Amino acid sequence: MVDILTPIERSQRMAAIRSKDTLPELALRRALHALGFRYRVNDRRFPGKPDIVLPRYRAVVFVHGCFWHRHPGCKVASTPKSNVLFWAEKFAKNIARDERSAASLIAAGWRVFVAWECDLSSGRKVADMANRLRVQILIHTPALSDQQQQQSIESQAQNHDNGQPSSDNDWASALRKSLGLGALLSEGRYGERPVSGLAKPNL
Numbered sequence: 001m002v003d004i005l006t007p008i009e010r011s012q013r014m015a016a017i018r019s020k021d022t023l024p025e026l027a028l029r030r031a032l033h034a035l036g037f038r039y040r041v042n043d044r045r046f047p048g049k050p051d052i053v054l055p056r057y058r059a060v061v062f063v064h065g066c067f068w069h070r071h072p073g074c075k076v077a078s079t080p081k082s083n084v085l086f087w088a089e090k091f092a093k094n095i096a097r098d099e100r101s102a103a104s105l106i107a108a109g110w111r112v113f114v115a116w117e118c119d120l121s122s123g124r125k126v127a128d129m130a131n132r133l134r135v136q137i138l139i140h141t142p143a144l145s146d147q148q149q150q151q152s153i154e155s156q157a158q159n160h161d162n163g164q165p166s167s168d169n170d171w172a173s174a175l176r177k178s179l180g181l182g183a184l185l186s187e188g189r190y191g192e193r194p195v196s197g198l199a200k201p202n203l
Helices: 007-016 023-034 084-107 123-138 146-161 168-179
Strands: 052-054 059-064 111-116
Touching: 023 052, 023 059, 023 123, 059 084, 084 111, 111 123
Parallel strands: 059 111
Antiparallel strands: 052 059
């Protein structure tokens, strides 16, 4: 998709971008909190540092900016006209990192959801997304007890502080063990990336 912004407008937009606590993130967090969910935010102990971590439900939510994370079919996911090779490489790395983080989380028994920026552009859209996430998160999800949540998080924190595990696969194995999940895989299918931003439920 061709970039519709001038170089000056593109520069201004780049300068205004925040890496965390963006308006879409804050809006979705408030909506989920109002629905009764309690969560951790931007937890560095998890691959990809998910924007929202729900330990009780073994679910994470990434709130992705459409431009940086390349939302398929979205007009915001345009490609700047200048430095095309630079942007192509940058976007490819972003997508690969997103997929790698999601794969590690899914392998560890966590469900991965993506909420796209354009799907959170109004109060109505935010409420709709929060309610759809609520349905998805609660489907086939036996809640962990407070003790199980704490044990899983503490185990991951200890591994992180000790500099271990050394790889995403080791991380996944350690977290599966701490949660007692064995080889359980997530029902979420990150790779589908539907426009709604949500994985389809297995009904």
